[in-house]
Amino acid sequence: MCTLSFMPVPGGFHLLMNRDEQRTRPVGLPPDLHSCGHHQALYPSEPTGGTWIGINERGLTLALINWYSKPQLAGIPASSRGTIIPELLSTDSAHDAENLLKNLPLNRFNPFRLIMVSTEEQSVHEFLSDSLVLLKNSHSWTRKHWFSSGFNEPETMRRRAEICSNSFPSIPNDPRGSLRALHQSHEPEKGPYSICMHRADAHTVSFTEIILQNGKASLTYHHAPPCKPVPPTTLTIRLIPKIHGSQPAP
8 A cells, every 4th residue: 555656857756756555554664774795775664664665776676566456465474575675686787686686586476576676777677476477567767656555556546646646746946845735635535535545444654755866866755644744864875976988897
């Protein structure tokens, strides 16, 4: 249950995510600098160590949302979807991450959609797994939104897409502020279809914003619904540029 928004800007992009969860789910941990293979990466985490969004020092950025419209695995899945992003953030590029993703045992994970953003390649790819096959959709380098919900997912997607279309931009000459306002939105009313989601059994539990621009990335984390003002946690990381034309060591 989530809403994810992507917006390109000169020299990079903004990625914003509302994470919606059951009220009984353990609270997520604030972001930290993690070692993923030979790379450093920023991401918030589950108490068990997985994550739903992150970026590494090569600028590879990933976000995962559940795919409730597909049949879920019977019983308890063998693997948590939260382990996927830290593993992929160990790679150098979107190409390498895609190859690694293709070799994961999909039948051990409940259905998911993974969004992969790379400024080096100026690419936005969406990978869809129904626990059987992996499909890839490539999107243009333009504003885009994704949604998931355990409550009538097709209708939730339709309504939230309508809200995004009608409400953006809401702050003239401030597209980033407009996106933040969108993620705080209770349109058409505070409830299961609003982007800042509130239900009796579930609600938006956190808001994460990744800003990548001009060789630096920051990750800001709000440990509450975005409609509730709380002191955020912000971490930054310097990106390691790709060395073009380098030759492998002998």
